[in-house]
Amino acid sequence: MTTESAFIAMMRGIATNAAARELKDDAAVLEIGQEAIVVTHDMMVEGVHWLPSADPADVAWKLVAVNLSDLAAKGAKPLGVLLGFMLGEDEWDRRFASGLMDVLDSYNVALLGGDTVSSNRGVRSLGLTALGVATHLPVPARSSAVAGNIIYVTGTLGNALAGFEFAEAGLDAPVLLRDAYHRPIPLIETGQSLAPIVTAMMDISDGLLLDASRMAAASGVCFTIDLAAIPLSDPYKSVRGTTRDSRLQAAIWGDDYQLLFTTAKDTPLPISATAIGYVTPGSGLKLTEVGVPIPLPSSLGYEHR
């Protein structure tokens, strides 16, 4: 099978337009008249992105939320979504529709269109395109962190991981963990308030360490992140503890949809966030634990989604 990185490399050879941002960003940014349109597309596949036992309403929620999260990372105001839907069982589709209505209502986002297809066999796959309009120019990018910047993350990490483990075991999870996995919250307002003050921003979908390494590479700088600074929630700590391994797992697992951003030192933040490291000249990602260098884990995050 083609690896994802090999295919994306082929696509980069095609995506030469500046709006595509070399396919290295959360979303494409198109300048139209005086406005900048932000557009993103994500797919979810049964068995890969959701467990067969998942509530279809949660699948709909997540499909929309992960795309809105990409808009949030650009400080964009969502305009609407288009849905690519593969028909299935009656009851599944009805529950999906109810979850879709729920998430669109919650974030006041319009369903604009899309496509419906039938497939008699095989797993289901769903696609969603989200469009938004930038609230601040220039639109935040992954590629503009500079040496001397501080690295921040919003909220807490690892909750989706812990929520997934409960779901996989068929157990009821504490609500914060459950919702983090099944009903992630796109940080739309947070992204808009951060857009004017960040040097670089992205959402954490594939794991903090992997996404941070991508931001460092896109910016041509080195990121140093301190594991002890990784913010963990109380429910996460009570389930998985605060060992190095627990913090590493929280920093590797994806699906958190918190915002990772950098600012110039001493920039006041409009929202609360946790400083987790700093930017230096050079390249790559370094990990410390209370300031002491520690080795990077063999995998930095989730490569295929």
Place this chain on the structure above:
Amino acid sequence: MTTESAFIAMMRGIATNAAARELKDDAAVLEIGQEAIVVTHDMMVEGVHWLPSADPADVAWKLVAVNLSDLAAKGAKPLGVLLGFMLGEDEWDRRFASGLMDVLDSYNVALLGGDTVSSNRGVRSLGLTALGVATHLPVPARSSAVAGNIIYVTGTLGNALAGFEFAEAGLDAPVLLRDAYHRPIPLIETGQSLAPIVTAMMDISDGLLLDASRMAAASGVCFTIDLAAIPLSDPYKSVRGTTRDSRLQAAIWGDDYQLLFTTAKDTPLPISATAIGYVTPGSGLKLTEVGVPIPLPSSLGYEHR
């Protein structure tokens, strides 16, 4: 299984924003500043929208072309596309990428972004979102044909049907028929030149009669189409003849991507097209043959795609 119409009815309950055009149009139309953005999303599924024997380069071409055809029906200039891709065999994916580059180059359209997913089992599905900017306001709709209008269609119909039959039989088709099925041409410039003079416009993807009945319903009028006026190509005629059944098949089969439009009587056309009928008060679709009423076929076109 949920029927497509039942699911779309659920979606219409959600898609209440004016930009969604009640999900009854080829594309959504979003007004942003002084511009109107046109956006559409189509999916293609292995075994449903392409034969397993299809050249992956042709699959890529068609995926892009059918979406650009939706933009053409709005008189829009394409800005770019986002691709939802499910990874598969190495060689298939490489051929797909080459076809993608081909079609994007041919129409000077940018690849803006998208998503790549893996699935170890099941059929492949692909999604494409196309964005364009309207070249004429108001943007043509399906819903504005009025009594007294003339109904026109561009080009010839049925070529994709004949091309499909050759492909299914594993035979070489005349090039016009082959290309109509494998490499349809989105009528981007034609759509732009028609936009200022049409009362209603759409592309024919699901069959002339079905799409015409949808335009009549959206406009709240009756369409009368004369079967003898349906334009057929010479290769189509030589393969399938000019019998009533041959003309009916050409009028029912989809995949033609010609433009169906209405204009006020005596409006000069900027391009060549064939007058195939007229609009009257009332509702529904009527069929004639050299002016004599004939019954509608039991199926007007392709309902699921």
